[in-house]
Amino acid sequence: MPYFYIPTHRIRTESLSLLICFVIAVLLNVYAIVTYDAPFTELWTSILYVLEATFVLYAVWIILRLLAYLFLCLIGRKPKSEHKLPFILHRHERGYRSHHHNRK
Amino acid sequence: MNRRLFLKNLGLAGATSFAATSPWLRTFATVEDSARERCRLGMIGPGSRGRFLLSFLSENPKCEIVAFADIYQPSLDEALKIVPTAKTYTDYHQLLDDKSIDGVVIATPLNTHYQIAMDAFDAGKHVYCEKAIAYTMEQTLALYRRHLETGKIFFTGQQRLFDPRYIQVMEMVHQGLFGEIAAIHAYWNRNGDWRREVPSPELERLINWRLYSESSKGLMTELACHQLQVGTWALGKLPSRVMGSGAITFWKDGREVYDNVHCIYEFEDGKQMTYASVISNKFYGLEEQILGNKGTVEPERGKFYFEDYGPAPAPAFVQMLMDWEDKIWGANQFAGSSWDPEVARNNPGEWILGKSPEADGTSLLTEAFVEAVCTGQQPPRIAEEGYYATQLCLIGHEAIVQGKPLPFPEEMKIDYEPYGTKGLSSRTSP
Numbered sequence: 001m002p003y004f005y006i007p008t009h010r011i012r013t014e015s016l017s018l019l020i021c022f023v024i025a026v027l028l029n030v031y032a033i034v035t036y037d038a039p040f041t042e043l044w045t046s047i048l049y050v051l052e053a054t055f056v057l058y059a060v061w062i063i064l065r066l067l068a069y070l071f072l073c074l075i076g077r078k079p080k081s082e083h084k085l086p087f088i089l090h091r092h093e094r095g096y097r098s099h100h101h102n103r104k
Numbered sequence: 105m106n107r108r109l110f111l112k113n114l115g116l117a118g119a120t121s122f123a124a125t126s127p128w129l130r131t132f133a134t135v136e137d138s139a140r141e142r143c144r145l146g147m148i149g150p151g152s153r154g155r156f157l158l159s160f161l162s163e164n165p166k167c168e169i170v171a172f173a174d175i176y177q178p179s180l181d182e183a184l185k186i187v188p189t190a191k192t193y194t195d196y197h198q199l200l201d202d203k204s205i206d207g208v209v210i211a212t213p214l215n216t217h218y219q220i221a222m223d224a225f226d227a228g229k230h231v232y233c234e235k236a237i238a239y240t241m242e243q244t245l246a247l248y249r250r251h252l253e254t255g256k257i258f259f260t261g262q263q264r265l266f267d268p269r270y271i272q273v274m275e276m277v278h279q280g281l282f283g284e285i286a287a288i289h290a291y292w293n294r295n296g297d298w299r300r301e302v303p304s305p306e307l308e309r310l311i312n313w314r315l316y317s318e319s320s321k322g323l324m325t326e327l328a329c330h331q332l333q334v335g336t337w338a339l340g341k342l343p344s345r346v347m348g349s350g351a352i353t354f355w356k357d358g359r360e361v362y363d364n365v366h367c368i369y370e371f372e373d374g375k376q377m378t379y380a381s382v383i384s385n386k387f388y389g390l391e392e393q394i395l396g397n398k399g400t401v402e403p404e405r406g407k408f409y410f411e412d413y414g415p416a417p418a419p420a421f422v423q424m425l426m427d428w429e430d431k432i433w434g435a436n437q438f439a440g441s442s443w444d445p446e447v448a449r450n451n452p453g454e455w456i457l458g459k460s461p462e463a464d465g466t467s468l469l470t471e472a473f474v475e476a477v478c479t480g481q482q483p484p485r486i487a488e489e490g491y492y493a494t495q496l497c498l499i500g501h502e503a504i505v506q507g508k509p510l511p512f513p514e515e516m517k518i519d520y521e522p523y524g525t526k527g528l529s530s531r532t533s534p
Contacts, residue, residue, distance in 0.1 A: 029421045038420035046419045053421075 021057035025050045125275045128265055131472045131483040138166070141478040143206045146171040146229075148196045148220055150183035152300075153234060153261075154211030158186050160467040161209070167474045173199040176310065178303075196220055200227040207257065207477045210234060213313040214320050218243040225250045230257035230477045232470075236325040236494040241516050244498065248491045248518060257482050259473045260490025262333050266465030266472060269403050269456045270334065273394075276401075277338050282408065283398030285339055288377040290331035290393070292323070295386035297355050298363075315359035322361025323350075323381040324501040325494075327390075332500070333493035334392045334403070335369065335377040342492060342517075343369035343377060346499050347509040354384035367500040370509075379500065406461035407453035414449060488520040 026043075029050050033042050143166065147154055150172045161167050169187045173196040174180050180192045193199045199208070200223055207230030210220050218238040224231045231251070237260050238244040251258035264270045277285065300311045313319040314326055336342055348367035355363045363384065369377040394401040399410040417423065476483055495516055503510045 028424070032420035032424035036420035036423050038417075038423075042419050042421065046421045049419060049421045 017061055018054065018058050021061065022050070022054040024057055025053040028053065125278050126265065126271045128472070128483040128486040128489070129271070131475050131479075131481070131486075134475065134479045134481065138475065138478045142166050142168060143474055143477040144168050144170045144204055145207050145209060145474075145477070146173065146199045146202065146205045147183065147209045147211065148173045148199060148224075149179070149210060149212035149216075150174055151176070151179050151211060154179070154209065155183060155186065157209055157211060157232075157466065157470055158183060160470040161474070162186050164471060164474050166478055170205060171199045171202060176307075197223065200224055200229060206230060207232065207473070209473075211261075214325055215239045215313075215318065218247055221247055222250055225254045225256055228254070228256070230473075232257075232259040232261070232473045233490075234261040235329040235490065236321075236497055237490055238494060238498075239321070239325075241495055241498050241502075241513070244491060244494045245516055245518070248487060251487055255482075257473070257476045257480070258487040258490075259469070259476070260487070260493070261469070262330065262486075262490050262493055263465040263469045264330060264334055264403075265337075265486065265489060266468035267403075268465070269406050269461055270337070270465070273401050273403050273408060273456045274337055276408070277394060277396070278340065281399065282394065282396030282401060282410075285394055285396045286375055287395045288335040288338060288392060289380075289395065290328070290335060290377065290391070291380040291388060292327040292331065292390040293381065293386050293388050294383045296383060297357065298383055299357075315361055317360040320361055321498065321501045323363070323365050323383070324367075324497045324504070327381055328365075328367070328379050328500060329493050329497040331390070331392050332369070332377070332379060332496040333489055336492060336496070337489070338392075338394050338401075339371065339375060339377070341371055343496070343512060344372045345370040345509050345511050346496075346503045348379075348500050348504040349507070350501075350504040362504065365500075365504060367503065369496065369500070401456075402453075403456065404461075406456050406459075408456060409451045409453040413451040413453075485520070488518065491518060492520075 029043065029046055032038070033040055145161065145167055147158060147161075147169060150158060151174070158169065161169055169190050171191040171193060172180055172183045172187075173193040174183075175194055177194075180194075184190065184192065191199075191202075199205065208220075208224045210217060210224070210231065210233040212220060212234075214236055217233055217236075218240075221231050221233050221237070233247075236244075238247055248258075276282065298314060302308050302311050309316050309319070314322065320326065346367060346369050348365065350362035350365035352359065352362055353364040363382070365379070365381050367379045369379070371377070389404075391402050391404045394403070397411070399408055401408045418426070472483065472486075495512075499510055499512060499516075
């Protein structure tokens with residue numbers, strides 16, 4: 001049975017990434033409002049577009065890290081923990097080991 | 105439409121609110137004071153147009169129609185059906201000799217306006233003269249000067265000056281709601297020969313006087329006269345140059361005036377007013393399209409249209425993404441916007457008066473004339489508007505005849521600025 005464990009620091013890192021993506025999307029919206037001389041009510045009337053852009057940016061960030069991870073694996077270098085992909089279980093991570101040791 | 109309904113339609117407490125745009129409306133300011141006054145009018149030329157005016161005058165309690173003069177007996181007979189008590193004359197001089205008559209309404213063929221109106225001024229009568237007020241530019245100037253010399257009331261048949269649609273929308277135009285007005289397209293299209301039934305051949309030139317150059321200048325004096333005045337009213341200035349072309353292209357039935365005319369009136373700042381009239385196609389009817397960078401006015405239809413009508417623009421965020429997409433992937437250069445036909449937008453517009461037009465300003469124009477005769481006060485600028493309307497149609501006709509651009513003659517300019525400070529003060533007859 002698959003077992004998923006997301007370390008606390010990973011949750012914190014990914015949450016921060018998502019927040020940064022959201023802030024970038026909001027700033028882009030502000031830039032667009034000013035550039036296209038649109039009303040500032042679009043700050044909240046366009047919130048769905050902003051959220052959509054947030055997840056797109058976040059997805060792009062994941063893809064970039066995935067590519068970096070694969071590249072490091074290909075050249076034989078062990079990725080640092082912060083380069084690892086989120087939500088992927090790694091055997092050497094402490095929680096996984098301790099859990100299985102306990103079951104044995 | 106009476107004055108009370110008129111003011112209500114304009115949403116006014118008093119007509120003086122429109123003093124800047126339509127100062128002649130001041131004539132209604134004295135209506136209450138002159139409630140007990142009456143005037144006696146005579147009509148010279150109670151033909152079809154004359155009787156149309158008569159239908160309003162005969163209903164006006166301040167006005168008594170006392171005499172008719174016409175050389176065509178059937179016209180007199182028809183007029184008597186409306187006002188049976190009026191005297192009739194076959195010589196207008198006899199009507200002018202009647203000292204009890206305060207003013208006359210002249211609705212005769214164009215070539216007779218000048219002499220009749222001059223005689224009327226000389227006889228001490230106030231004058232309402234149908235447009236165009238004279239056959240030549242020189243006659244028009246002489247007539248206007250005689251009006252000033254005698255101090256008698258002088259109205260011309262420019263009923264749009266009293267049409268609530270026009271008054272309302274000109275206020276909006278002058279406030280800049282439609283942006284800068286770059287051009288005006290005026291046109292009047294009909295599909296008909298413009299002929300009246302003639303009981304016997306010898307009456308052809310008398311009844312169908314509009315078709316012969318000895319008595320009329322055709323579409324320019326009979327139709328354009330109304331619409332060119334709208335153009336100068338909207339732009340607040342007079343054109344400096346006129347060019348035009350005309351021909352008889354369809355109704356080749358012995359007439360002598362054009363059935364197809366096109367003119368361009370050019371203003372010093374480059375703005376343009378075009379006038380076109382064709383009487384072998386009526387699809388577009390008549391209109392004066394006032395074209396501003398923020399909107400368009402079609403007063404005949406009673407509507408205005410703003411340029412920004414249409415689907416709401418995409419949110420700025422989406423516009424930005426689409427622009428980035430264009431920059432990254434490139435816009436299609438073969439079918440870009442330059443290839444899109446700019447067909448007219450399906451913009452329903454808005455009613456100028458909130459509803460479909462019901463009538464033109466003829467009833468109010470006649471009411472204003474009666475009021476002016478009762479009080480002896482010439483409304484500001486109304487004679488001048490009529491003066492320039494006639495001059496513009498006459499010089500347009502002259503440009504067509506000569507086949508070359510003509511400047512507006514300096515010697516024909518009067519001491520009057522359409523929307524400046526001159527001419528605003530009301531003159532009182534002695």
